[in-house]
Amino acid sequence: MAAKVLTVQSVERHKPRPEARLEIPDAALPGFYLIVQPSGFKSWAIRYRIAGRPRKHTIGPYPLFDLVTARARAREALQLVALGQDPILVKKATAEAAKVAAEDRVERVVTLYVERHLKPNGKPGYAETQEGLLRNHIVPRWGQRRIGDVTKREVVALIDGLTDAGMTTGANRVFAATRALFNFALRRELIATTPFLGLKPPLAETSRDRVLTEAEVRLVWRAADAIGFPFGPAAQLLLLTAQRRDEVIRMVRSEVDGDLWTLPAERTKNSLEHLVPLAPPALSILNAVPRIAGAAGYVFTRSGDAPMSDYTTTKARLDKAMLAIAREDAEAAGQDPGSVELKPWRLHDLRRTASTGMARLGIPLHVTEAVLNHRSGTLGGLAGIYNRYAYLDEKRAALATWAEHVEAIVGEAAR
Numbered sequence: 001m002a003a004k005v006l007t008v009q010s011v012e013r014h015k016p017r018p019e020a021r022l023e024i025p026d027a028a029l030p031g032f033y034l035i036v037q038p039s040g041f042k043s044w045a046i047r048y049r050i051a052g053r054p055r056k057h058t059i060g061p062y063p064l065f066d067l068v069t070a071r072a073r074a075r076e077a078l079q080l081v082a083l084g085q086d087p088i089l090v091k092k093a094t095a096e097a098a099k100v101a102a103e104d105r106v107e108r109v110v111t112l113y114v115e116r117h118l119k120p121n122g123k124p125g126y127a128e129t130q131e132g133l134l135r136n137h138i139v140p141r142w143g144q145r146r147i148g149d150v151t152k153r154e155v156v157a158l159i160d161g162l163t164d165a166g167m168t169t170g171a172n173r174v175f176a177a178t179r180a181l182f183n184f185a186l187r188r189e190l191i192a193t194t195p196f197l198g199l200k201p202p203l204a205e206t207s208r209d210r211v212l213t214e215a216e217v218r219l220v221w222r223a224a225d226a227i228g229f230p231f232g233p234a235a236q237l238l239l240l241t242a243q244r245r246d247e248v249i250r251m252v253r254s255e256v257d258g259d260l261w262t263l264p265a266e267r268t269k270n271s272l273e274h275l276v277p278l279a280p281p282a283l284s285i286l287n288a289v290p291r292i293a294g295a296a297g298y299v300f301t302r303s304g305d306a307p308m309s310d311y312t313t314t315k316a317r318l319d320k321a322m323l324a325i326a327r328e329d330a331e332a333a334g335q336d337p338g339s340v341e342l343k344p345w346r347l348h349d350l351r352r353t354a355s356t357g358m359a360r361l362g363i364p365l366h367v368t369e370a371v372l373n374h375r376s377g378t379l380g381g382l383a384g385i386y387n388r389y390a391y392l393d394e395k396r397a398a399l400a401t402w403a404e405h406v407e408a409i410v411g412e413a414a415r
Contacts, residue, residue, distance in 0.1 A: 241354075263276060
């Protein structure tokens, strides 16, 4: 029977035959067929010869591909045949290219970077911070782009946009996190070069030297008592031990044995185990905090399942309590409470305050560095490698002296 031009109506009219599959040719485009399966499923295909071999290439199902669309796709495929190309191989190559492009997208590389590099190698909290920077600032902008297509001009535009929006050190953090992502892609040979070559962070950062005055130390202590658990005692322990924020706030009870707190290597910045003697006021704080049940045994926790993490809001509460206390003191002294303002400070300033305070108390620099778990300066180089003496007795004496000094500053507010 002679082929007829397929129409929308004829495609709908063709019914399946239970005993065999039907192939209905289209007179308008030789080689183009409507396929009707015994089940009633309909699809489109072309038949052709390439290098003397017969081939069949499926266009797609009906009605997902209507007649007009399927005929156009079939015409494109038959044109490839006329040019000596096999549509099946072309489709396969296109699919492989799309797959590579999908794996090459910035969003996919970010996920790979987090899973393969940040989580296995980062300290607690660090991986989450870096991932947050990338997902908040990079993925929305370049997520569906191929990472190799991002240019230096686009990196500059990104960072300029952040600084123009008022970000300061935050823009530097985004810059550093993104540069690390591209360096990871370079090591994995996902890109041939990085657009960060020759670029510097947008803002020059100077080392902070903020040290709290004795009056400010007294306010911090009293305000910490006022806001209570978990952040209040954690802030006081930061001051008394001179350790880093996350090291204190992620403390677990199993790390403390008597008056000795052992920070495991995986929780320290330099990946070295660190022994911190706890002076009596520090032990008093730990003994006073409530025990909230949880498998990990976190000390400063609300749920027992994870350490507290709302640093920004709780620090704001602490600052508010400090200001309220300072204004109450001013009013009690007959001064104008409205004129009282507090100088901004950060939690890390407590560590610097303790370090500076120990120096003023005459504690040798190498002992202070041992308390801080520093391996630079007097404990760096060969001395840091070969001197395995932990200065435990000296650290215990130094922290006890510092704690006594804090008690003298804060007076009856001390524990």
